[in-house]
Amino acid sequence: MTAVLVIEDDDRIRLALLLALEEEGYDALGAATAEEGLRAQRHHPADYVLVDLMLPGLDGFECIRQLRRDDDVPIVVVSARDGTDDIVAALEAGADDYVVKPVAIRELTARLRALRRRARPASAPEPVPAVAFGELEISPEAGEVRRAGQQVTVTRTEFRLLCELAEHAGRVLSRQQLLQRVWGYDSGDERLVDVHVGRLRQKIEPDPANPRHLVTLRGLGYKLQR
Amino acid sequence: MTAVLVIEDDDRIRLALLLALEEEGYDALGAATAEEGLRAQRHHPADYVLVDLMLPGLDGFECIRQLRRDDDVPIVVVSARDGTDDIVAALEAGADDYVVKPVAIRELTARLRALRRRARPASAPEPVPAVAFGELEISPEAGEVRRAGQQVTVTRTEFRLLCELAEHAGRVLSRQQLLQRVWGYDSGDERLVDVHVGRLRQKIEPDPANPRHLVTLRGLGYKLQR
DNA sequence: AGGCTCTGTGACAGTTGTGTGACAAAACCG
C-alpha cells in the first residue's frame, strides 16, 4: 500500500486530507508539526509527503530542506499562500510540486501519480545494489559496510560519501562535485570533504596513511578504486 | 544549453514565453500547433516541453499522449483553464505538471528546475573512452595515465599538457600555443614548457633521453606521436 | 671546426594542496 505522510498543523484540514486520501486507497499518516513529521519519516518512511508551509516551530521550507537532506521522497507543498515567492522558495528548497488550498482531492492524487512516474523506480534503485571492492563490501540496501567480512559502523554522511564514490567507481570526483552530491551544497568549504574522507579512511582502509581504495588525486579530487 | 519547446497557438503568449525563457538562459523554440511541436521534438529533442491545452487541430491532451509514446521528456501544461477535470486529464495523459495562465516566469522556471531533479538521466555520463597511444593510455575520467598497463602518477599540469598534446596528436604545438592552452598565459617564459615536458618524459617515456612519443621539433615545439 | 642558438636537466625557493588533531556546535536518543 502506498503511504502518504501529511504534515499540517490545522487539525481540521489535516484530518480532512487524511480521510480523503484513505478514501482514495492510500495509507495516510498525519503529523502536526515539522519535527513530528521529520521523526515519523525517518522511522517510518512514507512514499509521499504533503507539507504545509505555515507550521509552528520549524517552518515548511526548513522542513522540506531537512527532509531532502537524506530522503528522495516526492514532496508536495499544500499551502494557502499563492504568491510566486513562496512557490519558488518551496521548489528551490526541494519540493516537487506546489498546490494552493483549497485543493480538489482528485487533482492532488493525479499529481501524486504524475510524481510517481518520475520517482526513482523501486525496482531499479539508483544506488548500487551491493558492491564489493576487494575486501570492501557496501550494501546501500542494508545501509552497512563490511571490511573483510567484518562490519564497520559508518555515520550517515560517511555512508553517503562512500556510496557516491562507489557509484562512480574508478572515476575522479572533485570536491565540488562531492559537496554538491553528498551535502547538496552549491558552494562551501571544500576542506569539509577532506575531513570526512579522512574519517572514512580510518574506518575502511587497512592502512589509512596509505589508502588503497579511497585515493587522492592531487588537484583533482578523490576516487574509489578496486 | 537547456532547450525548451513551447507549443502554444496564441502568437503573443508564445512569443512572450519564448522571450522570457531566453532571458532566463534557456534555449527556447516555439511551435504554433501540436503537429508542428511533435515534429520539432522528434527531430530536435528539447529538454522540456511546455504545452497549451487549447490548440487548433490536435488538442493538448492528444499532443501529450503522442509525445509520451516515445519520449520521456518532462512536460508542463500551461493553460488558461483551471478546472480539476482538465488538470487531472492532462496529468493522466502524461504531463508532469500543470500551471494556470497567467504564470510568473520565475514560478515556471522553478518548476522546470524541480522537474529536472526527477528527470531520468537522459544524457548518460559521457563515456570518454581512454585515449591510447601505443603503450600509452590517457583516461581523463579516472584522472590517470598508464604506460603498458602500469599506472603512472602525473601532476595536474603534466596531465593537462599531455591532454593538450594528445588532442592534437601528430601535430606540432609551439611553446607559445602550449603556454596559451595549458597555462592560459598570453606571454611568458617558454622555457617553462621545456621543464614540464622534461618531467613528463621522465614519467611516460621508457627511455626519457630518447623520446618515442613526446618528441621535440627543434625550433618549432613539441608533438605527441604514436 | 668554431660560434651560435636551442634544448635538457638538476637545484632551489616559493606556492599550493592535503592530512589530521582539537574543538565547538548541532543533532540525536532515550
Next chain:
DNA sequence: CGGTTTTGTCACACAACTGTCACAGAGCCT
C-alpha cells in the same frame, strides 16, 4: 532535559607541485 554521537571549522605541519635559473650539451650554420 542531559549525555552521547555526529558534524563542521580551524590551524598547523608536511608533502607535492610549480616556476625560475644556471649550466651543460646537442644541433645547426657558415
